[in-house]
Amino acid sequence: MLHRNSHTRGASLLAHSLVFLSVATVSAQQATDTSQSKPPASSAITGRVVNESGQPLPGVAVSVGSWGASDARRTATDNEGYFKAEGLDAGVYRIFASWPSYISEAPGSFDSSERQPLYRPGDSVTIKLTKGGVIAGTVTNATSDAIVNVTVRAYRVRDAEGKPLPTATSSRERLTDDRGYYRIYGLQPGSYVVSAGGQGQYVSGYAANPYGNDVPTYAPASTRDAAVEFVVRSGDEATADIRYRGEPGHSISGRVAGVQPNPTYIPGVLIVDSTSHALIATANAMDENRGFQVNGVPDGDYEIAARAGGGPNGDASASATKRISVRGADVTGLELALAPLASISGRVHLELDSKSSCGRHRETALRETLIIARRDLVEEKAETKNAKDKSAPATEALPFGPAFAEAVANDKNEVSLRNLSPGTYRLETRLPGSGWYVSAISLVNPDQKPPVRKATEANIARDGLALKSGDKVSGLTVTITEGAASIRGSVSVADGQRLPQNIRVYLVPAEREASENVLRFFEVGLESDRTFTVANIAPGRYWVIARPAEENDSTRVKLIRQNSDFRARVLREAESLKKEVSFKPCERTVDYDLQF
Amino acid sequence: MNHLTRFLAHVSIVTVTLLCQSFANAQVPDVKTKDTGSISGRVTVGGKPAPGILVTVTTSNLRAVAQATTDAEGNFRVNGLSAGQFQIMPFTPTYVLPPNNPMFGPGQTINVSSGEAVEGVDFKIARGGVITGRVTDADRRPVIEERITLLAVDETGAPARQQIFASRNYQMYQTDDRGVYRIYGLPAGKYKVSAGQEPGRMAMVGAVTGNYPRTYYPDATDPAKASIVDLSEGGEAKNIDINLGRRGTTYTVKGKIVDADTGQPLPGVMYGYGVLQTRRTPQNQEQSYVAGMASPAIPTNAQGEFRLDGIEPGRYAVFVWSSMAPANLRTGPDVYSDPVPFEVVDSDVTNVEIKARRGLRLSGVVVLEGVTDKDVLARFSKLRVTVNVFSGAGSAIQMMGAGGASAINSDGSFQIGGLRPGRAQINIGAFSPDSAGFIISRIEHQGVGLNREIEIQPGQDVSGVRVFVTYGTGVVRGQIKIEGGTLPSDIMLRVALTREGVTSGAGQVDSRGRFVIQHVVAGNYEAVLQIISLGSQTALPRGLPRMQRQPVIVADNTETEVTFTVDLTPKEGP
Known part of the structure; x- marks a missing residue:
């Protein structure tokens, strides 16, 4: 209860x-x-x-x-x-x-x-x-004695197609029984590594854990780098026995400092493996000094941060992520300073158009519009920062805490996105129907002295919004307008030619003056039958092009609204191809044949 | 429950412990003295040494402090202990500790003095047994994540007196994806094994799928018809399969919360519900009360409507629960209501109306007396004033104290809203060990001293309450000598300090008869020893006084010694 x-x-x-x-x-x-x-x-x-x-x-x-x-x-x-x-x-x-x-x-x-x-x-x-899939097995030591009551968990490192995951996700932890037998069920298909021992993820220091100081042993009998991957399919069972080594690990300890908006929250500390981004341990800073300690850590590189509060209505605070390395010795004296998280607030405007017939859900449109602030996971400036600078704020994604916040406007059209970790945020919307489009995203600063440059209006849609700890940005204005167009079609290729993989369809504005307005750029991937659909298009003239997607790294596609170099290139290519499409308000184009 | 819920349940035990008022008088290890205490002893199995067994030492709150492993002779020694009260036990999930006094929990409780080397803490462990089986439903499909309940019984099949099975593995009491469970480390004995839940016994939220009716191995809903599993020491009882029937149907309860005076619906109000039970009052009358409270934590909608899903047949009461949300997040009105009873039989219940009234405010000032130490002052600023309101004896349905809490502002003022009329009990507490040592010495309202309780009248806020707090630095340490026999295992000893009828501190007596009461404010007290019988039978001599008193004078920063003697010599005939 x-x-x-x-x-x-x-x-x-x-x-x-x-x-x-x-x-x-x-x-x-x-x-x-x-x-x-x-x-x-x-x-x-x-x-x-x-x-x-x-x-x-x-x-x-x-x-x-x-x-x-x-x-x-x-x-x-x-x-x-x-x-x-x-x-x-x-x-x-x-x-x-x-x-x-x-x-x-x-x-x-x-x-x-x-x-x-x-x-x-x-x-x-x-x-x-x-x-779901099942991984089960027995944990024994070198003399074949059962290891009883040790925590076992499985990390998903590849998806069902074998593609490596940017963040290894952990299953829940299970304990071995008196025979050393464990069973982890309800697993998503994919490839997993399995480990036993160590402090475990949910330990708050309140229960004696005899394996708490050990470095986790990965199936079959090794550290992480030599861990065997087990392929799990839905409904199948894989066997992963572990020969437990029980080698002592080191500890990471320190304290949580800084201000909490609500002192009743107990701060938590999370430690993530730098390579796999798997969450390897959590600890609560429960004592009066807000000290924490995590044991059983193997040598390696990690990222650590503290967080307190949160939830749908609470205010959260978080520390910057520190990079630490464990190399044969304990890491002590860490200080994780909590700082308030940022927020963005503002209004959503609905522009109705009595001539348009395609904007449905007018009465409820406001409540069905989802405003999303999503943190950039890769910063374009990241490559120039010195990665060894431990005190610099993390240039990679904070692996803890969501990378986005979403909100729906209230009855007064106000919207508030809270508990945002530092970083650059892009604003996205989920619209009430295909007949609506986003016509403007801007930051209206009531204190701004005139003249207000027109360029500032397009800024946050194009460049995102950079937030530091504790920033409380107000004046966000998102305008959604009735009368969006849509297009449905398929990509065809000349006889004898094959369509490359990962083709995406891009729509870029043909009007010169709109070339900096990211809200006029659209993209979509192809369905398996080579069809594509783009909706919520702002009326106007566009060039359309089908071309291969480009990737930031092996896991993330470059998005045209976020990457200015990429955008400029696609614009030039589409311009030279001169495949023009024009959209009037509410116009639905179907059966469009786009030649690759 | 999924894994997160289970962890939340684990964290909640911790959180509730910290919220508990008893923390103000808890035995917290004194970190200022040097940690040179130790505990040593021997672990044996059937008289033979048990090597390689981990022995753990934890605080009373189960926070790990130290551990040691037995050597080839079964001997262990745990070093580096500060003065304080500890719990020590072998960590042996496949073995069983001997049954002992439940007041000590598993293992032994030892009060260690500064630098003391406690010896002879021995443990006789036995090999644990295993009960395993499979749970299926009426369609012979496995039932997954169903909880197994073990009931230790005697030869006649009646429940045995002691039912505690110490376990570090809660997962083993739950079936896996094959419907299989395996419970190990059990003491030898007779058991009735069951799964499922009696309907209407608990207020649950989120469990909308309805419980299976409690069914005993192999398929008996009547415990008298249950098969008894006879487990030998270290034995394995296999194929203890349970066939559950069908899940019970659950229903929905809907209604509105309205303003008691205007009848207007109230949006944004938090509510909860509990099971309705009855008990007999000392005046031999039947009194209904709400047992347990749960809430979906969803406020009433714009029309003031509420709903509870997944309710099993039974008798319940629903009520406003403003303090469910933390003070800074409450958006709805500060209101309270009486509990409104309803019964679920075989259909949804609609049109339940809860009349809510404006919550009453209790405000005043906290005055800390006699403290100049900066550290103590800093800890004082983190305290919170908590109020629990108990509905008056004349209420149709009594409810557990629903109250509220308030931080203490920098000028010492506090205010708590959303309270109901009744007897308000005021306490101070905090969410950390910071509160230890602070005690309310007296409460005054309108010039009248009170015993920590204030009567809140309907419709009337209470202001100007003065709560006087002092900080105790005295320590009472003592020993209870047992003479003429040994204390039976179902007897609990408790020592308290009282002054003018108010208990100012209490201490738990450990396995050696020792106790410590810390953070006592200087003054004259009575130390009261209570001999409490936990079971129905007791081997105490006839006419043995169950209470003893002694005067004690406590001074600041000083330890005072107290000794009690309990004479168990059997008295001659009448």
Whole structure:
């Protein structure tokens, strides 16, 4: 029986940093932006949960949560697998279905290019759950004695296609039984490494852990670099035995300093492996000096940061991420200074157009518009910084805490994005329907002395918004306008030629004066049948081009709105090709043939 | 529960411990003295030495302090201990510690004096047994993450007196993805094994799928028909399979929260619910009360509507719970309500109306007396004033103290809103060991001294409360001598310091009969020893006084010694 709020104090940092592997995301049958939903008179979202064979699953917990997820409606499927979440206010919702040992067909990672589907009252959805994979095995020592009650966890290092993951995510930890046997179930398909021993992730120093000072042993019997990867498929079981070495590790200790907005929150410290970005340990700074200690750390490079507070309504504070190395000795005396996180607030403007017929959901458009601030994971200036400078703020992503914040405007059109770690943020929107487009994102500074340069209006859409600790930026203005156009087509290639992989379609403005307006640049990947759809397009003239995507590193695609060099190049290429398309308000172009 | 929920439950135990008022009088190891204390002893299995066993020492709050491993002879020695009260036990998940006095928890409780070498702390452990099996439902499918409950029984199948199975592995009480469970490290004995839950026993949130009815191995819902599992020492009972029926149906409860005076719906109000139970008062009357409180932590919507999903058949009460949200996040009105009863039988319940009234305010000032030490002053500033309000004896349904807390402002003032009328008990506490040593010496309101309680009348705020706090630096250390016999294992000894009828401190007596009470404010007290019988049977001599008193004078920064003697010599006949 839980009193929810008292728990967020100590554990909210985990709510941010954990990947909920037991909670599924949804793969929808319908894309939300092509609104086939009923008018907002209905206040329910209904659906059905089935397994991989299409059979209904009864008794599955379904959570329907609005964007903030603080007031998720919980319900369960009936004997036929149907569920219904009623009495929902107008707005956009996410749906999670979870059942022990089952997983969903995850549409993707938390990468910015993959989006979780959003639903609105009146929608109906089918959710498919499949049996997750299992890794099981026995942990013994060199003389074949069972290692009892040791924590074991599996890190997912590749996805189902074998592609390495930018961040290795950890399964929950399981304890071995009296025979040294453990079992981790409900795993997403992919490749895993498995380790036993060490402090474990959720230790607060409150329980004696005889393996707490040991360096974790990875299956079959090694440190991380020689760990064997185990391939796990849905519904399959892989065996990973571990010969436990029990070599002592070193400790990382220090204290958390700095101001907390709410002193009742217990700060937490997270340590992440620099290479795999896997979360290797957490600790709570519970004593009166807010000291912390993590034991059993193997030699290696790590990043460490402290965080306190958070949750959907609370104010959080976080320290800068420090880079540390463990090389044969304890690391002591670390000081992690908490600093308040930044926030952005402002207003969302709706521009209605009585002549337009394509902007649906007018009455509820404001509540169905999601404003997202997403932190750049790679800064263009990063390469020039000295990576050995330990006191410099992390130039890589803070691996802890979400890299984005989202909000929906309230009844007064006000929107507030809170608890943002330092970095550069891009603003994105999820729009109520395909008939709307974002016409402006700007920062209106009421104190700014005239003359206000017009260039400042386009700045944050193009360059993002740089935030430092404690910045409270106000005056954000997002304008969404009725009358967006859309285009649907397919990419064709000349006879005898093959279409390269990873082709993306880019729309760039043809008007010269719009070349700096990133809100006029659009891009989309191809479906498997070579078709593409771009919606929410601002009316005007465009060049269109199909070309291979470029990558920042092996895991992230360059986005045209974020990368100015790339944008300029694509603009030049599209201009020279001269494939022009023009869009009037609400115009829908279908069957467009784009030649590669 | 998923893993995060389980960790949150673990953290909550810690958080609740810190919130507990008893922390003000807790036995916190004194870090100022040198840590040269030690505890040594021997671990044996069946009379033979047990080598390689880890022995751990923790504080009373289970915070790890030190550990040692037994050598080839089974001997161990844990060094580097400060003065204080510790818990020491072998960490042996596959072995069983001997059953002992539940007041000490697993292992032994030792009060170590500064630099003391405590010897002879021996442990006789036994090999633990295993019970394992599989849980399936009516369709023969595995039931996953279902909790197994073990009930130790005697030869007749009635519950045995001691039911504590110390375990560091909560996961083993839950079935895995195959429906299989394996519980190890169990003492030899007879058990009834069950899964599922009695409906309507607990207020739950988030468990919308309905529980299976409690079913005992192999498939009995009546515990009298349960098969008894006989486990030998170190034995394994296999195939203890349980066949659960079908999950119970759950229902939805809906209603509105309105202003009691105007009838207007109130949006943004937090609410909770609990199970309705009854008990007999000392006046032999039936009194209903709300047991346990849970809340979905979702405020009423714009129409003032609330809903509870996943409610099993049973009797409950729903009520406003403003203090569910932290003070700085409360957006709705500060209100309270009486608990509104409802019953779920076989359908949804709608139209439950909760009438809410404006929460009452209790405000005043905290005065710290007799302290100049800067460290103590700094710790004082972190304290919070907490108020628990108990509904009056005449209430139809009693509720656990729902109250609130307030920080102490720099001028010493405090204010707590959203309170209900009733008996308000005022305490000071904090979320850290900082509160240890601070004690409310007296409370005054309108010139009248109070015993930490103030009556809040309906509709009336209370202001001008003066809470006087002092800081104690005295220590009372003592020994209870048992003569003429040994103390039975179901007897608990407790020592408290009282002054003018108010308890100013208490101490737990350890395995050696020693106790320490720290942070006592200077003054004249009575030390009271209570002999408490935990079981129904007791082997104490007839006519043995269950309480003893002694005067004690406590001075600042001084230790005072107290000795009690309990004479267990059997008395001659009448």
